[in-house]
Amino acid sequence: MITFLLFVILFAWLIHRYDPKMQLVRPIHEFYLNKVQYHNQVNRAEFKQIDQFLAKYNSFYRALSLDGRAKFIHRLEEFIAEKQFIGQDGIVIQDQHKWLIASGAIMITFGSDDYLYKNTRRILVYPQEFYNRSINRNLKGGSSKFQVMLSWNNIVKGFEDDKDALNLVIHEFAHAFEFALRYVSSTNKRFKAYQLLLDDIAEDAFEVLKTEKPSAFRKYAQTNRKEFFAVAMEYFFEQPENFMRNFPELYTHLSVALNLNPLNKEHDFRVDERFVDSMNRLLFKRPIPKELSTFVTSEKHTWPQWAIVLGFVLCTPLFFILMSEYNEVPLGKGLMWVTSIMAVTLFGYKKYYKSKYMAPFVFLFYISFGANAMILTGFMLLNNTIVNEYPERKVMVPIDKVYKRSIIIGSEASDGHDYQLFNPIRVDSNFIKQYHVTTSDSLLVTVFTEEHIPGWVIYYDISLNSIKR
Numbered sequence: 001m002i003t004f005l006l007f008v009i010l011f012a013w014l015i016h017r018y019d020p021k022m023q024l025v026r027p028i029h030e031f032y033l034n035k036v037q038y039h040n041q042v043n044r045a046e047f048k049q050i051d052q053f054l055a056k057y058n059s060f061y062r063a064l065s066l067d068g069r070a071k072f073i074h075r076l077e078e079f080i081a082e083k084q085f086i087g088q089d090g091i092v093i094q095d096q097h098k099w100l101i102a103s104g105a106i107m108i109t110f111g112s113d114d115y116l117y118k119n120t121r122r123i124l125v126y127p128q129e130f131y132n133r134s135i136n137r138n139l140k141g142g143s144s145k146f147q148v149m150l151s152w153n154n155i156v157k158g159f160e161d162d163k164d165a166l167n168l169v170i171h172e173f174a175h176a177f178e179f180a181l182r183y184v185s186s187t188n189k190r191f192k193a194y195q196l197l198l199d200d201i202a203e204d205a206f207e208v209l210k211t212e213k214p215s216a217f218r219k220y221a222q223t224n225r226k227e228f229f230a231v232a233m234e235y236f237f238e239q240p241e242n243f244m245r246n247f248p249e250l251y252t253h254l255s256v257a258l259n260l261n262p263l264n265k266e267h268d269f270r271v272d273e274r275f276v277d278s279m280n281r282l283l284f285k286r287p288i289p290k291e292l293s294t295f296v297t298s299e300k301h302t303w304p305q306w307a308i309v310l311g312f313v314l315c316t317p318l319f320f321i322l323m324s325e326y327n328e329v330p331l332g333k334g335l336m337w338v339t340s341i342m343a344v345t346l347f348g349y350k351k352y353y354k355s356k357y358m359a360p361f362v363f364l365f366y367i368s369f370g371a372n373a374m375i376l377t378g379f380m381l382l383n384n385t386i387v388n389e390y391p392e393r394k395v396m397v398p399i400d401k402v403y404k405r406s407i408i409i410g411s412e413a414s415d416g417h418d419y420q421l422f423n424p425i426r427v428d429s430n431f432i433k434q435y436h437v438t439t440s441d442s443l444l445v446t447v448f449t450e451e452h453i454p455g456w457v458i459y460y461d462i463s464l465n466s467i468k469r
């Protein structure tokens, strides 16, 4: 036991000492994030491929931590699976089209729990500017209640220069975001709760913008309030410093509403408490509502994931150590095992498997090495604690022969004929010749066995609660 703990500490220290950047454990960490924490449907090779692509073309993604990247890819895959991508004017949709488009959409909602733009069902991709009959004009992109239209050449341009505050995907999905707020009642409660205040602040900024020359935002933002919002989003992501300087109040409130702060590059663009506090001191006119300054825990580190890690890394070895050090509970190995597995499966089936919270193989792993290992280890610890609670006297039970089956050590109860199992211990006696048992003075130690042991009473029918003579 102590050896094992020392080994764990030594291992942790070695990694800390010789692999501070965690290069060695990085693949394991990546695997854990991809498969266990975010239960992504992509395998390692696909994960790498998307990761490399996004890191190359999307600077927001590039700045994310390993954890942030796994979360991003998880959302990206969900988004892609849900939307219908349709190539127009000869475009054949490929993964790269989907990845780049989805990446822009995911950026906007990266801070919120609600990130899928439920109302947007179709995404039309044109090779370049396209003619729209209803408004009789050539368009770079457009969006309506159910669909987003984009021109590929402009999509690429938008991501190629990430500092010019021009990004078609962000622009159109900012519109889609507003559509979702309006048409999907369940969407983004946090942003909705903020909307009145945000509208108020945006109105001010919009008025300022109209009178101001040269403008902080490009001219198109003055078209109307919807375009103002879409253009503001482009500035929010591509020129956050500029945005903050010109409209600190709007920037801050937008940041809190989206739970995303593009200025906080080091920490996955999180809105941290210090930022909220310092801005609240600055924005005394319209402070950030208290209830909204708390943070969304998007993809939560829920306990089943910890159960897998702890169960596998700690409890599984611990279980075997405890098993070898002492003996198991009287129910027997098999029954204990089956009960535990059944309980874990019944408890987790609907919650984790059916709800697709876990991929099938992760669920299997969770059952067998996660929760199950924890429960069994708990049993063992409990068993050993109970057994060790009888310190009075040690009695040597001689067993001079190797038994094929198992023996149970029990004691005679004071009421005469019934025997109560006391410190009930089953021993796979193949390896045991002598056994130490602790008992109190008044009790007689008896060995029950299916075979004859010289000097001891023999019992054949052993049940847990009452043992007949």
Ligand SMILES: [Zn+2]
Pocket: 171, 175, 226, 227, 230
């Ligand atoms: Zn627009």
